Amino acid sequence: MYATALTGLGTEIEYADGTRTALEAxxxxxxxxxxxxxxxxxxxxxxxxGSGPGRLTAELxxxxxxxxxxxxxxxxxxxTRRAGGVALLGDVFGDLPWSGRWSSALLADGNIGIGGHPHALLRRVRQLLRPGGEVVVELxxxxxxxxVDRVRLRRPEVVxxxxxxxxVSVSDIARLARTGGLTTVEHHHEHGRWFARLRRPARPAPRPRAVRETPRPRAVRDRKVGRDAS
Known part of the structure; x- marks a missing residue:
């Protein structure tokens, strides 16, 4: 159905309550x-x-x-390939190349909604990013x-x-980012659209070694024992 929408044929989004809106692909x-x-x-x-027809991939x-x-x-x-971008058939939750080495990731056009589980999606994106890498999310x-809505795509003859x-509201992204192991770098608003930039923290510094108490010289210990005995 989504592939059909990309051909320009009329497709609607139907919600569980019966509401329908046009999918403006x-x-x-x-x-x-x-x-x-x-x-x-x-x-x-x-x-x-979720690059769709690839306008952002090709522009990059x-x-x-x-x-x-x-x-x-x-x-x-x-x-996407026809537009001049490089694209791969794949699911964000599946095996992808260069896992843990991506500098940036995009969740544009509401793709934070993929799967209906934004917590799980952000945790997955964190795995894909390198330490210090960032994801730009449209909200x-x-x-x-x-x-979370229950939806399906439909055309007059196919459902x-x-x-x-x-x-996901921009008001809630900081909390969601924390559950996904990400920190919020900034929010921005442009042309009526809302975005956030989230970062995978760099590798934590190694824990300091435990400091042992410096043993007292034997003579000091002996004097203390002598006082206690008296």
Missing amino acids: GRWFAPIPGDEAMLARCRGLTLDI ARRGVPALGIDITPQAVRL AGPATASR GDWFGWAV
Whole structure:
């Protein structure tokens, strides 16, 4: 169903309560105002998680930033490659190259919602980042309540399976980041979109060795024993 949406055919998101909204996949093919807030913060080897048709992956490549897009849909991978980006068919929770060595990661266009478990997703991203690496996350605004929805994709003649999708408010990201082992570096707001930059802490400094008490000279111990005996 998602692959069909990327072809431009009309697809809707249906919620468990019966509400339906259009899946506006067409907007992911061209630059969106506010993209620069994410692109400018990607430094070094960058993983674009849920890259879709690859507008961000391809733009990073044009800027000379080594980037890899991953998506679970072959159509998305083909579109990313056609746009000039490097892409791989894969799941963020599966085996991925250079695990623990990525300098930056992107969770754009609400992809913090992948799987409906943002805690688990951030913990997984932490595993993929190198120590000191950062993830740029697009979030809902502060007036939006964080939640997990049960949704499915549908067209008039086809209905997909139900799956979980999370919405995370910028007001809640600091708490979620901590549960995922990440620290919040900054929040930013641009063109009506909200973002946060989260960092995997560098390796902790080694614990100091326990300091042993300096033994007293034997003569001092003997004098103390003599006093106690008297």
